[in-house]
Amino acid sequence: MSRAAARSGRIRVRFLDTRPLRGSAPFRALWIGTSAAQLGGQIATVAVLAQVWELTGSPVGTGAIGLATGLPMVLFGLLGGTLADTVDRRALVRATTVGQLVASAGLCAQALAGNTSTVLLLTLVAAVTSCGALGAPARRTFPARLLPGDQVAAGLALNNVSFQASMLAGPALAGLIIARWDLPAAYAAQAAATAVSVLTVLRLPAMRPEGADATDHGPRPRRGVRPKRGGWSVVLRRPRLWGSMATDLSATLLAMPIALFPLVNETRFGGNPETLGLFLSAVAVGGITAGLLSGTVTRWSRAGLVQLSAAGVWGIALACFGLAGPLWLALTCLAVAGAADTVSVITRGALVQLETPDAYRGRVSSMEHVIGVAGPELGNFRGGLLASATSATSSLVFGGLSAALAVAAVTAANAPLRAYRIPAPRTEPVPAASG
Incomplete structure (x- = not known):
């Protein structure tokens, strides 16, 4: 805020x-x-x-x-x-x-x-x-x-x-x-x-x-042909980075709901294809709405706390979706989850880029990319396995609450992430375009 x-x-x-x-x-x-x-x-x-x-x-x-x-x-x-x-x-x-x-x-x-x-x-x-x-x-x-x-x-x-x-x-x-x-x-x-x-x-x-080491006149351009060492381990050395990525992985790995939509639709809403489409649309509508109102959160400096809060809301909203009876309530829960996911993605992306020295941004960004690709897919697989052994409701509720608890654990253990603030505006000009 x-x-x-x-x-x-x-x-x-x-x-x-x-x-x-x-x-x-x-x-x-x-x-x-x-x-x-x-x-x-x-x-x-x-x-x-x-x-x-x-x-x-x-x-x-x-x-x-x-x-x-x-x-x-x-x-x-x-x-x-x-x-x-x-x-x-x-x-x-x-x-x-x-x-x-x-x-x-x-x-x-x-x-x-x-x-x-x-x-x-x-x-x-x-x-x-x-x-x-x-x-x-x-x-x-x-x-x-x-x-x-x-x-x-x-x-x-x-x-x-x-x-x-x-x-x-x-x-x-x-x-x-x-x-x-x-x-x-x-x-x-x-x-x-x-x-x-x-x-x-x-x-x-x-x-x-740019080099990770700064001079009196700002970051020193890197002239070598090899990347600066420690690009992968920099995440572990910086609590804000590993905390932010662990938050995202916890949310997607433990609570991704997409694979369960057909089963929920079949057992609770009669298997209507239009209803299945509404599930996906509700998540997207929530995300777009949060994006259109994102000026509310992009000006807040406490990016770490915003990401943690949004990830917790994501998990709780999906647990509520697992328990929702009326269709309108289920769609509302999914829209809230979609909005929370968008807020989390925006704040996490800003935090990771700003907290990472430029010499390491490429490799750290690739780690963020892999987590963003693999986390949801593994989360859908996990949800499907658990649902096959129990039920869609159990999988959604357990997954959503587990994600919220995991985010709470990261929040409690990672004070630097909780306290992180977006840096003040820089004064040097942005580079001009070149052909």
């Missing part, structure tokens, strides 16, 4: 904080390109799902899409973290985004050619994912380099809102495109969106990793 709000004893509700878009041309270009790429990615996801089903007619085939995307995300995400602490991050993101564009063009070409090989299709999907994962850690460090410290959370909130919006609009737009112009048009839309992302990345300033 901001100091002014604390003194007045009131919480002032604010809409989305757009200062990063107004004050930083490089960030504005980055946000436009990222938003376009996210929308294109959602369109391609639906197109790939439709094409694989058309080719195989098997859930094993559609399940293989997860393998083609999940493994590259983890493997190339970790490699990308090391590269992001070694080379100019702008150059790395430029190269990987161009790689995504080439692979996207390949997807369009194979659809135009009437490809019947699932292996070729999934290979191109893996190529798109690999390029994106390789550049993801470097891309995550950009807000902290382009924005003042007190606007980093606001920048992440803007990214989150565009992501949530793409998740809502992308699949519907994909359905319209495929129905009207078939699969090649959907892949062409993804390629066009990726091309926009390439053009906007060109406007970013050079961003070589």
